[in-house]
Amino acid sequence: MASTITSPATPDDRVSTRSISARLLSRPEIGSLVGAAVILVFFLITAAPFRDIDNTGTILYQAALIGVMAVPVSLLMIGGEFDLSAGVAVTTSGLTAGLLAYQFSLNVWIGVLAALVFSLLIGAFNGWLLMRTGLPSFLVTLGTFFILQGLNIAVTRIASGAVASNSISDMDGFSAAHAVFASEFKLGGITIKIIIVWWVVFVAIAGWVLLKTKIGNWIFAVGGDAAAARAVGVPVKKVKIGLFMAVGFFAWFTGMQLLFNSNGVVQSGEGVGKEFLYIIAAVVGGCLLTGGYGSVVGAAVGALIFGMVQLGVVYAGWNPDWFKAFLGAMLLLATIVNLVVKNKAEAR
Amino acid sequence: MTTTKGFATEAATSPTTPIVHLEDCGKSYGNIQALRGVSLSVRQGEITCVLGDNGAGKSTLIKIIAGLHDYTSGRMSVNGEERHFSSPRESLDSGIATVYQDLALAPLMSVWRNFFLGNEITKAPFGRLDSATMKRIAAEELSKMGISIPNLEQPVGKLSGGQRQCVAIARAIYFGAKVLILDEPTAALGVSQSGVVLKYVVKARDAGIGVIFITHNPHHAYLVGNHFVVLKLGRVALDVHRADITLEQLTTEMAGGSELEALSHELRNVNPDLVVDPAQVAESGVQDDPVEPAEDNGPEKKEGP
Numbered sequence A: 001m002a003s004t005i006t007s008p009a010t011p012d013d014r015v016s017t018r019s020i021s022a023r024l025l026s027r028p029e030i031g032s033l034v035g036a037a038v039i040l041v042f043f044l045i046t047a048a049p050f051r052d053i054d055n056t057g058t059i060l061y062q063a064a065l066i067g068v069m070a071v072p073v074s075l076l077m078i079g080g081e082f083d084l085s086a087g088v089a090v091t092t093s094g095l096t097a098g099l100l101a102y103q104f105s106l107n108v109w110i111g112v113l114a115a116l117v118f119s120l121l122i123g124a125f126n127g128w129l130l131m132r133t134g135l136p137s138f139l140v141t142l143g144t145f146f147i148l149q150g151l152n153i154a155v156t157r158i159a160s161g162a163v164a165s166n167s168i169s170d171m172d173g174f175s176a177a178h179a180v181f182a183s184e185f186k187l188g189g190i191t192i193k194i195i196i197v198w199w200v201v202f203v204a205i206a207g208w209v210l211l212k213t214k215i216g217n218w219i220f221a222v223g224g225d226a227a228a229a230r231a232v233g234v235p236v237k238k239v240k241i242g243l244f245m246a247v248g249f250f251a252w253f254t255g256m257q258l259l260f261n262s263n264g265v266v267q268s269g270e271g272v273g274k275e276f277l278y279i280i281a282a283v284v285g286g287c288l289l290t291g292g293y294g295s296v297v298g299a300a301v302g303a304l305i306f307g308m309v310q311l312g313v314v315y316a317g318w319n320p321d322w323f324k325a326f327l328g329a330m331l332l333l334a335t336i337v338n339l340v341v342k343n344k345a346e347a348r
Numbered sequence B: 001m002t003t004t005k006g007f008a009t010e011a012a013t014s015p016t017t018p019i020v021h022l023e024d025c026g027k028s029y030g031n032i033q034a035l036r037g038v039s040l041s042v043r044q045g046e047i048t049c050v051l052g053d054n055g056a057g058k059s060t061l062i063k064i065i066a067g068l069h070d071y072t073s074g075r076m077s078v079n080g081e082e083r084h085f086s087s088p089r090e091s092l093d094s095g096i097a098t099v100y101q102d103l104a105l106a107p108l109m110s111v112w113r114n115f116f117l118g119n120e121i122t123k124a125p126f127g128r129l130d131s132a133t134m135k136r137i138a139a140e141e142l143s144k145m146g147i148s149i150p151n152l153e154q155p156v157g158k159l160s161g162g163q164r165q166c167v168a169i170a171r172a173i174y175f176g177a178k179v180l181i182l183d184e185p186t187a188a189l190g191v192s193q194s195g196v197v198l199k200y201v202v203k204a205r206d207a208g209i210g211v212i213f214i215t216h217n218p219h220h221a222y223l224v225g226n227h228f229v230v231l232k233l234g235r236v237a238l239d240v241h242r243a244d245i246t247l248e249q250l251t252t253e254m255a256g257g258s259e260l261e262a263l264s265h266e267l268r269n270v271n272p273d274l275v276v277d278p279a280q281v282a283e284s285g286v287q288d289d290p291v292e293p294a295e296d297n298g299p300e301k302k303e304g305p
Helices: A020-025 A030-046 A054-078 A086-103 A108-133 A137-160 A174-182 A194-212 A214-224 A226-231 A236-261 A274-284 A296-315 A322-347 B007-012 B058-066 B088-093 B111-115 B131-144 B161-174 B191-206 B218-224 B247-255 B258-270 B278-283
Strands: A184-187 A190-193 B018-029 B032-043 B047-052 B073-078 B096-099 B179-183 B210-215 B227-232 B235-241
Touching (some): A030 A296, A030 A322, A054 A086, A054 A194, A054 A236, A054 A274, A054 A296, A086 A137, A086 A236, A108 A236, A174 A194, A190 A194, A194 A214, A194 A296, A214 A226, A214 A236, A226 A236, A274 A296, A296 A322, B018 B058, B018 B210, B032 B047, B032 B058, B032 B235, B047 B058, B047 B218, B058 B088, B058 B096, B058 B210, B111 B131, B111 B161, B131 B161, B161 B179, B161 B191, B191 B210, B191 B218, B210 B218, B218 B247
Parallel strands (some): B047 B210, B047 B227, B096 B179
Antiparallel strands (some): A184 A190, B018 B032, B227 B235
């Protein structure tokens, strides 16, 4: 211990001893990057259609559907909480926009904005209830999960008389909204869905916020040690409620993609189980389930792994029944790799 | 521990007005009175030691001053103004910084991020973090305090307990604390690490900061303290200047004093054969450190709702 105490005049020359490779290895997303590379090579070898450049757009699209939601879910996990209602909240948002616009013959955009407000409110409610009661987020959001799941089906049946919302594809504003949320374009022979572009933008912004801003610092702090964060003046409640509202925002965005990509119809039973896929993407990407550590970029790589595996299994000609088992094994493997890499890097 | 020499004279020459002054302060949780009629003055450049057993009300006292709880009776003035803090932020803004024993820093965050947590330096555009400046300042401030941490990117959880305390103290001083509350800074540390922390406590005092040093170790308190307050069952049992007490008296007071005497009689009555006479123990040289075993601070944290 005494050796670490030097006189104030002594300059510290030990800073440069950590090698670049050690610093690289200590990044939370490194495990997922290695995993993604392995899986890419594996399917390139075993599945011929995987090598077809046309299918790249499809794989990226599958990844983006999970990836957009993995952005806020990973931030929330770094902030020490998680949200089981995230999957059905996407459906709720799509249904809100579709049903409101149809039932009241509104411009589609009014439905879209109403869905945004409602999604943000759901997030705020989750966060507020959590902060108010001090219950674990598992319980609180399990409650909202069932509430929303029930509401989705019940309200849709009352409004439309069926299990899906009425189509809004011929209503005012549909084509403009479709262009924003669900259009596609060609890029060098690959069909790119617009959500892939949005996904990249969201990951870039969220990744920057997390590492380069005050808010990001606070997210790490409230997840790492909420009491310590509060004691130095970090507004813990605002940060956590804000994170739940971020989940709400991205649930809205994904919900709009769901609505406008399927001709303005949303199935009310959709979304159950998706919340776990978002959590898997975040964990595979290096987020610590206990909070305080993780990466948005890692979660994006996690979502990419999901997309590659889901379509790789199909392209390899295997029975898709195997997909879930493969996914579970992937999760365990990634978690162990993360753990080993993290321990090794920290020991240097 | 040569740094502690000669501060008795210094203490005598700095009788400034109190920065934090508690008068007849009390705190009750429902029907439990955790703190009753406590008066306390914290002056610049002085170390006020608050001693007491588990559950004596030490934690409640610092929580009031740190803004985690409000008091329910009496009055507290900061810089001569009566205050009720509703959040730690308000307390911090009044120049009161608290270094907690166990919740000082976020373990998985890097040293420099922890140093600036809640006080981040940002730059245009978009208010991004000025990490280069923050790393430079953190390194400067830490080395000014004589603590050297080779890699500021390393997570705080990798530091030793003493280093962590020092980072927290250096941080509080850098952000202009006028009053520094140290909650059992040496409780979980070994002898040499405790020495390191005590040295920073003295440095903080020499920088003109009013220090409230919470401890249940009279030896550590006596090494650095100018003023001693002993709490018992939520009341002030002793309030004395350093000049008016010896280490032995303080130790006895902490150990329970007359209560201990009564206890030994009581125990002897239970089974005379099994209880060693305290006088005999003293002769064999065991009584030197009656409170030395590291006490578990756990139960005290549970007070309050």
